[in-house]
Amino acid sequence: KLQSGGNMTSWAVLLVRERRRFEFSGPNDPELTTFLNTFLAKCNASGIVGANQPSKVMSVDLPHPQGDNPNRERALDMLTQTFRANLNLNRAAKPSFTLVLLSGIDKYFYHGIKKIADIDMGMHTVHMLLNKARDNRPNKQDQYFSNVVLKVNMKLGGINHALDDGSMSWLMVTSCADLIS
Numbered sequence: 001k002l003q004s005g006g007n008m009t010s011w012a013v014l015l016v017r018e019r020r021r022f023e024f025s026g027p028n029d030p031e032l033t034t035f036l037n038t039f040l041a042k043c044n045a046s047g048i049v050g051a052n053q054p055s056k057v058m059s060v061d062l063p064h065p066q067g068d069n070p071n072r073e074r075a076l077d078m079l080t081q082t083f084r085a086n087l088n089l090n091r092a093a094k095p096s097f098t099l100v101l102l103s104g105i106d107k108y109f110y111h112g113i114k115k116i117a118d119i120d121m122g123m124h125t126v127h128m129l130l131n132k133a134r135d136n137r138p139n140k141q142d143q144y145f146s147n148v149v150l151k152v153n154m155k156l157g158g159i160n161h162a163l164d165d166g167s168m169s170w171l172m173v174t175s176c177a178d179l180i181s
Contacts, residue, residue: 002047002149006156009050012087012095014113014125015059016079020103022130027057035134039099042145048153055095058086062109076112083121097124097155105129124155 013036017023024032036054043051060082063071087095100113110127117125126148133144150160 001045002153002158002160003162004159005047005049006096006153006158007049008043008096008152008156010093010095011055012098013055013057014079014082014098014100015057016100016102016109016113017059017061018103018106019061022134023103024101024130027059032057038141039145039148042142043149043152046146046149046153048149048156048158055099056086058082072108072112075109076116079109079113080116080120083117083123087123094121094123097126097152099152100125100127101130101133102127103130126151126155 015024015027015032017026024035026032033054036057040051040054060078062075062078083098087098098117100117102110113125113127117123128144128148133141133148135141135144153160
């Protein structure tokens with residue numbers, strides 16, 4: 001349970017598709033709906049406010065990257081266009097964060113999405129790797145979702161943990177003599 005849950009009443013999902021394993025077939029995939037509902041249940045159980053409904057799901061089909069080629073730049077342009085076409089990016093209506101679902105590790109796309117959303121558009125992102133998030137082994141998905149909830153809560157302004165006053169008492173020193181005694 002979180003010390004203080006943030007508010008996620010306004011959020012979005014970006015499904016990045018690159019024709020890899022573990023991907024969802026698209027925004028209307030029933031497995032994606034189940035996945036997001038399971039994530040929301042974890043957010044709710046942890047104490048995040050407003051985690052009661054799935055958000056807007058955007059989807060982008062990226063060209064297959066082949067090293068450092070023009071497909072990578074074209075893919076980043078497609079990501080920018082997807083954000084702009086699907087989200088109201090004015091300050092009052094902007095989502096509190098976007099959950100980005102990636103099918104694989106590609107540092108170029110990860111850093112590109114961070115730059116586009118966080119820097120250029122002023123919108124928080126939290127990324128999930130689907131090969132880890134869709135792990136059906138006992139407790140694996142639950143543990144992964146718990147870790148993501150901690151990241152989401154911090155981005156929403158919540159407080160994950162706090163020490164009680166008794167745990168901090170040894171730090172409350174009034175003089176050097178108190179340290180010696």
